[in-house]
Amino acid sequence: MTSNSILTAEDLFKFIEKVWRYMRSITGDGVRLTLKDGKDLIPELEIYEIPTGTKIWDWTVPKEWIFRSAKILNSRGGVVLDSDDNNLHVLNYSEPVNKKLKLEALQKHLFSLPEYPSAIPYRTSYYERNWGFCIQHEARKKLLPDDYQVTIDSEFIDGSMTFGQVYIPGKVKNEILFSTYICHPMMANNELSGPAIALGLSSYLKSLNNYYSYRILFYPETIGSLYFLSRNLEHLQRNLIAGYVLTCLGDELTWNFMPSRTGITLADKIAKRVLERLKIKYTHNSFLMRGSDERQYCSPNIDLPVCSVMRSKYGSYPEYHTSKDNLNFISTNGLHESLYFYTKIIDEFESNRIPKLKIYGEPMLSRRNLRKTLGGGELSSDENLISNVIAYSDGHHDLTEMSKLFETSVNSISEIVKLLEKHKIIACL
């Protein structure tokens, strides 16, 4: 595969396997390595660093977390737990520790899931110093009274928060956003399917001669999207016509739609239109069930047109946020279906337009060879369609809506819109 061909679901699965072991977090080399591997696939992926201490509205970029290893040994030197086995074993953002502990003291720093005893849970402590280990509950139950040696080799430095962006300029400044996150260690559906699909869409977009501008964001969840919003809110409120949070896109079990807060934005309308056109059965979730960066994009005072289409939805499948959300939970076919769905979203935007008449009254069409010069007879169906497209280019009807109204294919209307744009009679959103 060269960097110019379109990434397939197989390529995306390989990418996920490649970056699987990196210790991702909201800062640190795990993120950098993940983005670097992404850049190998999409050279247009630009990587940025936001220094520790940067203010982001109500938030501040924390110190960067450097993690090397985490281990628990028993008094005989036997390995009870080793982060080399699974990144999830360490409480993410653990401070350094190196001490001997009795079992009951250790227990306070262990996290496990009694209701799911074979899974390692995923736990974090980004904004308060803490340390801990995540462990299968069945293993935890077998721990005997002993003196345990716990070692976490980590460090906090004045570093930075890393993020990536692919910006694909189009013919117009109006833009469409895909936002994904890169802060979860060793989980597949939530989250590596998200960055993988984002890379796939980037490669797809590069193959297009796109009309809209596209922005694909790879941020740590929450603080990352807040950083982006805080630096670009005016631009977005003026130019963003639709956006989608890419997450939970790797399995094949279900489809889920998470609307924007109002549920009536162009992003919602197009998502539902494509879901219906592809005859996909999906669950229409309430915004009350939100859980990812739509929380920021749809926040009061921000109110951007952003929603999400997912497969098995965060918070609603047992494997979520555990070691069981692994490479077996997702599949090449699941990635393929999700990629296909979002390329159809892009196609819908690219083939769609919201035209607006630029002149007053009907244009003089015959001098542009858009109407026969001979008058008095009936208009041809093409002439009629040109006339109708002009009459409804009021900035409110998109091509699909015109298609229904005129009982004509979107393609025919699209052709006419292009022609009228060329003649500077209309301009499109």
Added chain:
Amino acid sequence: MTSNSILTAEDLFKFIEKVWRYMRSITGDGVRLTLKDGKDLIPELEIYEIPTGTKIWDWTVPKEWIFRSAKILNSRGGVVLDSDDNNLHVLNYSEPVNKKLKLEALQKHLFSLPEYPSAIPYRTSYYERNWGFCIQHEARKKLLPDDYQVTIDSEFIDGSMTFGQVYIPGKVKNEILFSTYICHPMMANNELSGPAIALGLSSYLKSLNNYYSYRILFYPETIGSLYFLSRNLEHLQRNLIAGYVLTCLGDELTWNFMPSRTGITLADKIAKRVLERLKIKYTHNSFLMRGSDERQYCSPNIDLPVCSVMRSKYGSYPEYHTSKDNLNFISTNGLHESLYFYTKIIDEFESNRIPKLKIYGEPMLSRRNLRKTLGGGELSSDENLISNVIAYSDGHHDLTEMSKLFETSVNSISEIVKLLEKHKIIACL
């Protein structure tokens, strides 16, 4: 009862009895005495005087009417009618007269109700000089040809129009209005029940640590509310969130809702919500059946959110505007029910809020101890509710609407709103 306890329906009935005999009108000492007795109960009641001749939009404050007595004697000196028996016997605002008249000449100055022969009607002539007597029709029919001596001892002076106001500042400038009138002599349901309930609500409000500011107005009907509006229109259009006209609140027969002109204001919404919550059966009147100061508050160009909940409605019960609308027509229980209803209106506003997020994006909750610092697990139901309240604090959802949406009690939401206000995350309307 001290001036600091909450007035009961019994207290209000006593107030009505006390002020019963004062000759109220749109000006004069009857109003002053009534307000003075009110001030004895609510010392915060401020009394104002608006001089004769003051311009009020299309109106002018008339001369003040001083009334002492009105009598008709027959030629033998026998008393035919004496205003000492009932204030209604004199045409309100009668000019002075002192002359002998034949019966047929007297007839032109008599007002009675053939269809309700035992009742003295209530008649006024505020803005044109006139004189007259209101009399039971059955008494009028018995009058024999004779020379009658008619005497009305009254006077018009450059005085003033008197009104009272209780203003109870709250934590915010946004205010709720209760408007009542004090210009009707010797009638109970319409009108003394109105000022009585207004005093009761004033005492109730004093017992609260109220959030909204409250304004309770005691004005002569029509010209009084117009005076108030003409001097405060901008303030009201900016800060008045709801208002109610207090009238016809003393009997126990029925309940009536008079909507605002549009019927969709916050005042309407809260009134109907409380009526329904209390399972009160009521008549939903058309605004065409309006009759009191909602005529001014809902006038085009004014358009304030003001409506009214009444018992037997003005204009719709036989005793209305007659001597039969007396102390027997109302009851302590009727006053009690009405007072209770309006305290529930106040409670609904006080327990309600319309929150608005003050920051951009989701706030950083864990540094305020509003979320556990440990991430990755499920949010607790409290954490979830905090997050939902923030997400819907868009300035359009009130607590009750959030309660329905989140399927949680208003109290739980209210607690969270208070917490978020304390943390300066949201502010409320």
Added chain:
Amino acid sequence: MTSNSILTAEDLFKFIEKVWRYMRSITGDGVRLTLKDGKDLIPELEIYEIPTGTKIWDWTVPKEWIFRSAKILNSRGGVVLDSDDNNLHVLNYSEPVNKKLKLEALQKHLFSLPEYPSAIPYRTSYYERNWGFCIQHEARKKLLPDDYQVTIDSEFIDGSMTFGQVYIPGKVKNEILFSTYICHPMMANNELSGPAIALGLSSYLKSLNNYYSYRILFYPETIGSLYFLSRNLEHLQRNLIAGYVLTCLGDELTWNFMPSRTGITLADKIAKRVLERLKIKYTHNSFLMRGSDERQYCSPNIDLPVCSVMRSKYGSYPEYHTSKDNLNFISTNGLHESLYFYTKIIDEFESNRIPKLKIYGEPMLSRRNLRKTLGGGELSSDENLISNVIAYSDGHHDLTEMSKLFETSVNSISEIVKLLEKHKIIACL
């Protein structure tokens, strides 16, 4: 008939007969003669000239076309076709030609209707130089190989485009528009019925003491209405409350309603109200079926409240744009019905008002003798109606809507509106 009486359908039919033979086009003496005959009926008809070369948004006024005659002779000198027999025989705006041609060369310049062989079609070539003849298909089929002499005696000069306007000022600047066109040669339903009805309405309006101002336009279709719009757009967007395109009003076969683009303007509302009141069965066309100057009036960026009520609709009857749309296709009765309908439209506007309160609060009615000075009793039904009219004079309710709401006749409400206008309490749209 004097110029001061109301034109009858008979008068209009005579006018149509009189101007029948003039060679109308978008410019030239045919238009001038037609307008001059119109001015003989309505002296208020003002005639204007717009010079060749004048810019009109996307258009330019073309050279004026002077036409004298068009003929085809066969080699024996026999007349094959002569424009003296029918104006439609010449391609409108034909350039001069004088040459001998073989039949196959001539064929390229002949226009006929195979599907309607006895009719001469109507064809034009305003904006590209061309020449041609329109001929019955049955005659065309009989043409034998021969050398034909073709002569078109015409000329293009720097002249002007001619249009007419009757402006009847009313009591207010708000205006109602009737727009018709005068560019079609020798066709009756489309188009002479339009100018005829426009003259009839002008005479009707002159007989009224009209409240609204009326503008009746006689323009060449498309470029004429565009000229008018380009010079008056701001004025119209501020003052035009409704407009109607007058076309296809001479036959008796059907009724057709062509809505404005949005379908919800005051023009639509009143047209549908009158159609329903007169119990006229009509076809409600889609705006997609538009065909006359509503194309300009309802264009995006222009968006004026203009629609149309027609009889047999342009484009939908076989005789349309052929020599069969002649004086037999229309009738005095058809014109009479159409004239009657539009006078009812005018009556509806003239008897209608959209009142707006000019003062704040309720006015002081008794000092204007609009309410009895004696208060306390019930309002009379007139007093009540006055009060209701004032309360709903919010600039959104028209008399008919008030009539429904108050369950009273429009006339009663209208009387009260006049009274309140006289007293400067309300003003009307």
